[in-house]
Amino acid sequence: MTEPTLVLVPCFSGAPWDIEQLTPLAAHPMRTMRLPEAVADMETYADAAAAVVADLKEFVLIGDSFGAIIALALAVRRPRGLKGLVLSGGFAANPISSPVLKTAMRAMGRMRGTLYRQVALRAHAHNLASPHDHEGQIPWSKADSRNLFLDNTPAESFGARAIAALNADYTDRLEQVAVPTLILTPAHDVLIGEAAATVLREGIPDAREVILERTGHMFRFSHPHTYANAIAEFLRDEQISSRAPMNRGSLLHDI
Template sequence: MSLSSDPLLPGTHTVSIQGVLQRYHVTGSGPLCLVHPGGPGLGWEYLRMPELEQHLTLVYLEPIGTGGSGHLPRPQDYRIDTYAHFLHSVVEHLNVPSVFLLGHSHGGFVAQQYALIHPAALAGLILYDTSPCTGQEFWDQALATLDRLPQRHPDQPEAATIPRLFRHALAATDNASCTQALRAVLPAYFADYWAREADLAPLRASLRAWVDPMRAEQPPFDVRDRLGQIATPTLIISGAHDFICGPDWGRLLHEGIAHAQFLLLQNSGHLGHLEQPGAFTAAINASTFGAGRPAEAT
């Protein structure tokens, strides 16, 4: 049951899905695109994309377990298929023929799963700084790249502390410590956080995280052998300096999905919508409006 009479009216909405509240936010104008944030357990606000809102109607989800959405009984209940189920319930609630779907990072895992299960619901897919798999190789590569952060920024003492702090971040036991840990390691997610520290400090101070979704222990995500089944037109966006979902994983998605385009943001880390918003928006516009293929952005 929706608590709003018009599910696409600009503003905040809440729908009950099998007794669990799912909150989402509608803003912008143009074709409809659902937005699934990363994490898991991360507040949606970091993914706000004002430039894109000028071209698309964006429906930002607050994933279950975060913000004003409901919580599940146990951490292990936060599974990729569960997020995909809640996503589809929102799509059905909106009652539209098809939607675009943008998934960032962990949200990209959800988006891939959704595209495999509900291809008819999608007009297009945007896989943003994500990967077709996790597991040992994924984490080894991420941590090795993270360990090079101090060498990339030798003039920033904070950079030397982040690799150690990141390894301890998952030890958080409550929402406050989880949020504190996330804020501490945030600079690693940018190509050069300190070059824009004054502009990005408010984002860092406002980040929120919820510990239960982050504590979920699940088998590694891996759809590499199923990528060929994704027939939805797909745009893949990777940041050249993304330590956690680096461009190698984006290229793997590009190779595996038949109807895929690939954009490499040369001056971005994990948050290209903040670091190169013009190129990010232009690529999505070209994809969603059929205006051609995106090129590498410098």
Template sequence: MPKVEINGIDLFYDIKGTGEPLLLIAGFLCDHVYWSLIMPSLISQYQVIRLDNRGMGRSSAPETPYSLKQMASDVVALLDHIAIDKVHLAGHSMGGQIAQELVLAHPEKIQSLMLLSSLAKGDALFNSIIETWGDLGGNVDLKLYEKVILPWIFTDTFYSIPGMIESLIEFAIKYPFPPATHSLYHHSRAILNFDTIDRLQEIHCPTLVLVGKQDILTPLKFSQQLAQGIPKAELVVLDRGSHGFLVESPDTVVSAMLNFLWKLKPA
């Protein structure tokens, strides 16, 4: 799995499958592995490109502040490096915010856009949560950190599965590429400084806005705002799943993504 030196960092990326290019951008606290459960369905039809955002996974984690525009610029540099001119683009949560900045800066590179559990601007509650998560990383160990944030990510039904949450926490603790505490802080501040509400009307590619009905971190109103602001947006609300629906309801999520992409194929 390769890295490329761009914009002053080493950026890790992974490419699997054949077909039209589909680029996936993960969110806060997550790297390319977060998409793993839906990868088999995607790579059977698409050339899937995943990356670790700066500050996460196997990419460099500079101690200087980050911005989501900067992370979008990293993605553009990666596309130039691998000589891909145009992609379908999907981003989850913060990854969806990065995706918005990317399509606004380089609309010619984006064939379609999928915004999963994302937002244009946080409200007071969301901002308070994200600010706390950014501050918390340097004050508690990773096990306690995960125990604090996971109730915002998964449903009561998921929590009720014996051993499921414990397994996720164990995976995070043993993962060989944990996030640096300064990266959590810089990512949180990048999210807090993000606002595309007045620019959404400039996004003109076909867009899927996908959210779980039980998402309490980025609730339905955030996705409704995206769908209302983006001229060619389609809003799909999943009955099952919350913010972590890529883990909790992967089959439902990938089905919605593939249905959207299928409708874009030439007759």
């Protein structure tokens, strides 16, 4: 059985995934990318992802948070070779309905310099946090989230991606997804909310949702083994892969 390449699409920070942390998926071919900078249009991000998979005969798109929207934007195009889709912590259309919150997001996106580092990123880290972040294989904190953005995300890119997310809407195209789809949902997610997963689950044909208990929006970082194991089980159950998850030991015990 041919093993498709797992293509890991980054979150809002734009940073490539840390593949070494995904122990249960270690037997699979994987590749990731860095998001283009200062891009305010979701279709342009989808173009960048399409370029990453252009040489692959078979692949699975795995998008986390902002990356889930990018993966969805590419999946509705039905690219040749796409065998599966995993969306975690994402949405089909901007889930923020409050005009006040939308205005706040746009204001944060315009912040630069000290305001960006001390106000926008601290507020964003607060919105990303959950009470379960410290319980995972790699305990996570608000400071870790802020540092992720400080290290990887210029203010211009933060602002541009906020615009792209606020304007994205693939609700009317969900039925165009033609591959097995896993919607991976954290149990606690103030930033996105549970309704977003419901829209995806009901709109994508034959999609399945798995809720990971005692996890938050940053579960790819705080619970990488739990997260990856759910994906490995999905790949095997849908006969996208014949490879069983690796033993729970090894890499994560060495971190």
